[in-house]
Amino acid sequence: MTKELEHSFVSQLEQNQNIVHKICRLYTNDSDEHNDLFQEITIQLWRAYPKFRGDSKFSTWMYRVALNTAITLYRKSKRKVQTQDFEGVSFKISSEEYDSTIEDQLKLMYDAVKTLGDIDKALVFLYLENKNYKEISSTLGITEVNARVKMNRIKEKLRTVLNP
Amino acid sequence: MDQLEALKKEWQSREQEFPKLSYNDIYPMLLKKSSSIVKWIVIISLCEILFWTLLSLLIPESSNEFYEELGLKSVLKWVNIFNYAVVAFFIYLFYRNYKKIQVTNSIKILMENILRTRRAVHYFVYYNIGMAAALLAGTNLYYYSNQDKLIDLLKSQDIYGAIPAETVVNKFFIYNLIAGVMIIGFLMLFYFLLYGLLLRRLKRNYKELKKIEV
Numbered sequence: 001m002t003k004e005l006e007h008s009f010v011s012q013l014e015q016n017q018n019i020v021h022k023i024c025r026l027y028t029n030d031s032d033e034h035n036d037l038f039q040e041i042t043i044q045l046w047r048a049y050p051k052f053r054g055d056s057k058f059s060t061w062m063y064r065v066a067l068n069t070a071i072t073l074y075r076k077s078k079r080k081v082q083t084q085d086f087e088g089v090s091f092k093i094s095s096e097e098y099d100s101t102i103e104d105q106l107k108l109m110y111d112a113v114k115t116l117g118d119i120d121k122a123l124v125f126l127y128l129e130n131k132n133y134k135e136i137s138s139t140l141g142i143t144e145v146n147a148r149v150k151m152n153r154i155k156e157k158l159r160t161v162l163n164p
Numbered sequence: 165m166d167q168l169e170a171l172k173k174e175w176q177s178r179e180q181e182f183p184k185l186s187y188n189d190i191y192p193m194l195l196k197k198s199s200s201i202v203k204w205i206v207i208i209s210l211c212e213i214l215f216w217t218l219l220s221l222l223i224p225e226s227s228n229e230f231y232e233e234l235g236l237k238s239v240l241k242w243v244n245i246f247n248y249a250v251v252a253f254f255i256y257l258f259y260r261n262y263k264k265i266q267v268t269n270s271i272k273i274l275m276e277n278i279l280r281t282r283r284a285v286h287y288f289v290y291y292n293i294g295m296a297a298a299l300l301a302g303t304n305l306y307y308y309s310n311q312d313k314l315i316d317l318l319k320s321q322d323i324y325g326a327i328p329a330e331t332v333v334n335k336f337f338i339y340n341l342i343a344g345v346m347i348i349g350f351l352m353l354f355y356f357l358l359y360g361l362l363l364r365r366l367k368r369n370y371k372e373l374k375k376i377e378v
Contacts, residue, residue: 006191006194009194010187010190010194014186014187014190017182017184017185017190018182021182021183022175038185038193039196040198040199040200042190042193042194043193043194043196043197043200044198044200044267046193046194047198048266048267048268052268061268064267064268064269064270064271065268067271068267068269069200071369072201072271072275072278072366072369074200074201075199075200075201075204105167105170106167106170106171108167109167109170109171110171113171117368117369117372118365118369118372119271119372119376120372122271124168127168127172128171128175128176129175129176130172130176138270139271140270140271140272140373141271141273141373142272142373142376142377143377146377149376150376155168158168162167
């Protein structure tokens with residue numbers, strides 16, 4: 001039974017691992033921390049898995065557990081003052097169809113998102129993941145109206161950061 | 165917000181950039197131990213409950229005799245019984261709150277439950293510090309109003325040698341006061357440093373979430 005559970009869990013996580021990687025990138029500053037957080041999220045997901053009933057999609061359930069771990073449960077093992085991106089996190093576009101101005105702009109945008117607070121980051125992350133406000137609000141535990149208001153404020157904040 | 169929309173489009177199309185962990189990479193992670201904040205809070209909380217409970221058990225026999233001579237024994241017995249009832253109540257409260265911590269709750273509820281679990285232990289420590297201060301003040305007041313008995317007792321213990329009784333009594337109160345204030349101050353400092361660091365980020369984020377709701 002445990003073996004079956006382990007197998008189905010690891011397979012599903014393997015398929016959906018990008019969600020966890022994306023959260024790790026937003027909330028950590030180097031590859032060590034990234035791996036550390038990935039590990040902790042995996043443990044938390046696995047612990048909560050027996051109660052996952054499948055009434056929601058595995059990925060939807062994952063967002064909540066992974067964000068909770070990144071924002072609340074995770075303790076950084078070492079302190080970093082700088083918020084420097086590590087190689088690979090930098091937002092580069094490999095495809096040639098984009099000119100470098102767009103590439104630079106996106107990099108700036110990504111960097112701006114990384115300067116936001118933990119809660120704002122979670123909102124932006126879910127927004128970027130194309131989640132609707134209903135899902136965003138229930139993941140954070142706030143009302144839908146407030147989620148919208150907050151998102152508008154964050155957009156405003158990002159605009160100020162990008163166009164000082 | 166054009167740039168954010170552009171980032172959103174890119175965001176969804178660049179999944180291939182991430183490291184691809186295989187089944188065999190992920191599997192060993194299940195066996196590793198968590199180092200989450202909840203684990204630390206539970207460890208520290210249990211240590212605190214244990215520390216304060218043991219402290220009340222560790223009062224040396226000689227000081228019990230001292231209290232007995234001064235006629236404080238029965239009062240202190242009741243204080244002890246009350247103390248155990250309070251300890252039991254706090255352990256129950258702590259356990260009940262701890263059980264509510266679920267990583268599948270919304271971010272806000274999870275934070276609330278963690279803070280509530282901590283708060284139970286906070287109150288427990290406040291209670292102990294308060295109790296220690298009250299006991300210190302109470303016994304000293306009692307000594308003060310029963311100075312004759314105290315002088316006799318201190319003389320019989322022969323630790324102060326030939327120093328006049330009045331000086332001994334004065335010193336006794338001053339030492340008691342200094343020691344008491346120092347111990348309580350040290351405990352509070354230690355306590356605020358420990359939790360200040362551990363829960364700073366959580367509290368900040370919780371405030372942020374609460375602010376959205378206003």
